[in-house]
Amino acid sequence: MAPAVRFSGITKRYPGVVALHDVGFDVQAGSCHAVCGENGAGKSTLGKLLSGIIQPDGGVIEIDGAAQRFAAPSQALAAGVAMVHQELALCNNLSVAENLCLGSMPRRGPFVSWSAMRARAIALLGDVGATIEPSRPMQELSVAEQQLVQIAAAVGSGAHIIVFDEPTSSLSEGEVDALYALMGRLRARGVTVLYVSHRMPEIFRLCDHVTVLRDGAHVTTVPTSSLDERELVRQMIGRELTQYFPSHVGTVPGDELLKVTGLTRPGRFRDVSFTLRAGEVLGFAGLVGAGRSEVAEALFGLDPHTTGEVRVRGDAVQITSPRDAMAHGLGLVPEDRKQQGLVLMMKARENVTLPFANRMASRTWMSHALEKALTSDWFGRLNVRASSTEVLAAELSGGNQQKLLLARWLAAGSKVLMLDEPTRGVDVGAKAELHARIDQLAADGHGVLLISSELPELINLSTRILVFRNGRIVGEVGRAEATQEVLMRLMAGLTSELATA
């Protein structure tokens, strides 16, 4: 039997980079096939080529044994290939039903037939086991629901090959389980799944085959059962990753840097109190929406409706703007580095000095030389890999973008660093390096407030972990007692007797 998909000699170039070079492998019909690799390895590019969003510069894609050349996603759909996107690929301003029927609106004469559209939408959603009211506007849906609509549209269009591009990156645990169940049902119907991800547990749980890409080249395609997590990581980064987490320098906590008492923001968090000492990494655990990021943003002066007492090195302070926060030595590396952290079209140097550009100026004129010297100094210390300080922030990899933001606040002189999901979307090698930096920052006498949804990261880096649930701190766990199970129970609000689920 011909494979569902056969890639041979696939090459794709972008200005300045070769995204894929001579990649070839088969995807067996009815299988769930993982495509993994570090960021920039070309895995998403491969998915886009298969679904006709972009076109290869060389090579052939065969679908069910027939060579295909898709000039547009509509042609790929006609051949039975659909893609479920990482980011929303639907019209936010239209309803679920309109989105589902966008390609072929049911008509009555020149008019749209709303009743027929609704009926078709319900049928399509039912087909994937979703119960979403078709008249709801797309923008009201959660990410998980939006994905369901995308999947319903893909299945409804008759797709028998579906590409999932990092589908779980913004889903909660429960939503991930529901997605897994749905993928099981899809496979039972003979749908071939191409699963683009770099998340180890998912690959091993869901996929029967795995293809590893590295720097745009094909490394290997093997049955998932033939390797383990460690081996897969080694294939992805091309070297042995000696340790995921740094060995702790074991600093003794120093002076109290930050003391927060009764911090409250109606509707977001209540009565949050904690202290942070120099040399400590204080972890914030909790589900999305538990109030962790909100607390960090409030401390940074971004939320004017916050009450409560904040002391910096023992002195009570009023922080009503990020400028105040900076003046008191606080720095925030925000959750969404592209939206909240960086001005992507500006140079790396300009991004570093953004909060304190006035310090780079004598009288009125900015000194680019001073900026360059400062930036390259910090880039050296944090091991930022950039060809120069003049590259655009957009051209840096995710890990280096995060380090740039760290450099920004260190250069600004921050003693308390609040890091919100610092390793999200960062590939494996860069992640380990960021972990080492965070450890080093604490060892150097900074106080680090670490917000992370990755429990291993929290457990291995934090001196203490505060667990948030519904806007309150529901527990504090020391390093010795911290395990994923303990944290999950607190996060989900399960008592220990019920915690087996």
Next chain:
Amino acid sequence: MAAITRSPQLGLIVVLAVLGAGLTFASGSHTDALSGARINNFLNPHTLIQMATDASGFAIMGVGATIVIISGGIDLSVGAVYALAGVTMAMVLRAAAPLDPAVAVLLGLATCLAVSLACGIANGIMVVGLDVHPFIITLGTMWMLRGLAFVTSKAESILVPGALTAVAKAPLGLGTALYPVPLLVMLAVTALGTVYLARTVMGRHVFAVGGNPEASRFAGLHVGRIRLGVYILSSLGAGLAAFMGAAFYGSATSSDANGYELYVVASAVVGGASLSGGKGSALSATLGALLIVMIRQGIRTLHLDQNYEWIIIGGAMVLAVVFDQRGTQWLARRAAKNAVAKPSAAP
């Protein structure tokens, strides 16, 4: 060499040079009655300085408009600010007459700048405080300020003192009927705008706010204050242009600079400013203004039917932007190819 080929202004300069050369060849020449010398109908001091004078108003306002556009906003009220500043100045000077020439010039300039400053503050406060899109706010103030100019001046054309004209038309050692002052003011404003954007802290902040307002807020920038500032600068540009215009032509009316806002936005956009913010340059805005004026001049020099002027300008503007974008992409691709071919070469 690399600095020249990578310059973002390269495309525009090439277009201007090619168009200028084409017009020089196509326009023919005539014999000067007095000296008997052959004079090119396009490439002669009078035509060139006349073009610079025509362009100076657009360029002075275009630099301000570019700053607003870089910040992610737009200012449609500059033509109306021009008219209001011009008629207010003319009325103030008429009421205060007779005045010492130097006093008249300074009072005139101060009046223009004060009126435009007030307009800029009003625009900025409304854009920031009401949180309504600047297109709507400045569309509204465009009509309101134009109406205010109309009502206060009673639609009269008001003469301004000869002292102002003497300054604006000062020959500065050039021959008679050659007036270089508007050209010099245009160059000075362009230089100021360039330095402001490239070298001052606020200039840097304007790019940051236009590039990503959210990240700017997270970096502790006073986003509101920065946006207020750009509308003030844009208005001040209109005030200065109004002073120059009224002084040069000797009078001001409420219908002055009608429709200039679109020329000004066109200059900025032809100069490569991105309407989504974060990108643009003062020099490019001036080059954009020169291009528009040169196209208009070309229609006259070549004795084309002037009824087609709008069609040609509109088409040329779209072409210039497309050419500029394609050219930039082509350069980027070529640079990328070279970088891939020579990976060892340090940038």
